Amino acid sequence: MSQGLTIGDLADRTGLAVSAIRFYETHGIVHPVRNAGGHRRYARADIRRLSFVMAAQKLGFALSDIAAHMTHLPAHKAPTKADWTRISRLMKRDIDARITALETLRDTLDGCIGCGCLSLKSCALYNPADVQGRDGPGPRKLMA
């Protein structure tokens, strides 16, 4: 084993597939070093890094967003507590906004669809507070 975790170790400890970990590397989320034989070797801090990615995905963040946030972490040193705190504070803001949007939508659901009024531009549900607007046009954001 010499130095660091193998990709299989990391997969075991995070629950991710080996292929997913390699995929994340292509997106700049982890930066393993190579041993003499060309195999990837990971730091213990990478467990935390990947766990963070998984958590953020469960919170509804796209990989690209997560990757962008993680560029603020040091690539080859273990991030400090302050590093994690800073990045998590940023993401918390997004989460709060998302909760607010969902609550608004829920509150209109009874009154709007429930009453059968859903028609055209006038219905609150038709375009509820432009939640999606910030990501520009096109669907395929917002899943659950």
Add this chain to the structure above:
Amino acid sequence: MSQGLTIGDLADRTGLAVSAIRFYETHGIVHPVRNAGGHRRYARADIRRLSFVMAAQKLGFALSDIAAHMTHLPAHKAPTKADWTRISRLMKRDIDARITALETLRDTLDGCIGCGCLSLKSCALYNPADVQGRDGPGPRKLMA
């Protein structure tokens, strides 16, 4: 124009692309009739039907879930207020559950990632209340 709305009319009134409306037809969400020339003709009720789909997607429902719910609506008659109320009540339950999950995750974010404790199976964020569990394994649910 003779009878009903054209697909272009429907696109204008819902804001959807014509191609999206045809796509939804293949998924059983709308059921247009054809005129003599083979062109689709839609009922006014289909505006509401598609608006409902858009709203539900913004709420985070997958098309397959929405389509499943909409099979409970009459295919060729305009749904009644009671029809809409019943289906919206069902979906509201999912929304409430989703909000609760997000709130739980938000509340652990400060304490967990913020403190730098994120490691292995012990961390609350690593597998927060098994939110994803109900959809079975595999990622690519939960987006926003």
Add this chain to the structure above:
DNA sequence: GTAATTTCTCAAGTGCACTTGAGATCAAGA
């Protein structure tokens, strides 16, 4: 030392939610 396991790279496939394009037909205004 040999067999079994892991890992390597790279290309291609998957599922969702659509969009784009090609070539043809239909409908509507001047």
Add this chain to the structure above:
DNA sequence: TCTTGATCTCAAGTGCACTTGAGAAATTAC
């Protein structure tokens, strides 16, 4: 009538987040 625009079908492409497969090299277990 003619021509422009809308619509038709069907196949293929797109973006995201990965997975699967093939063939080869490295590592580990016995």
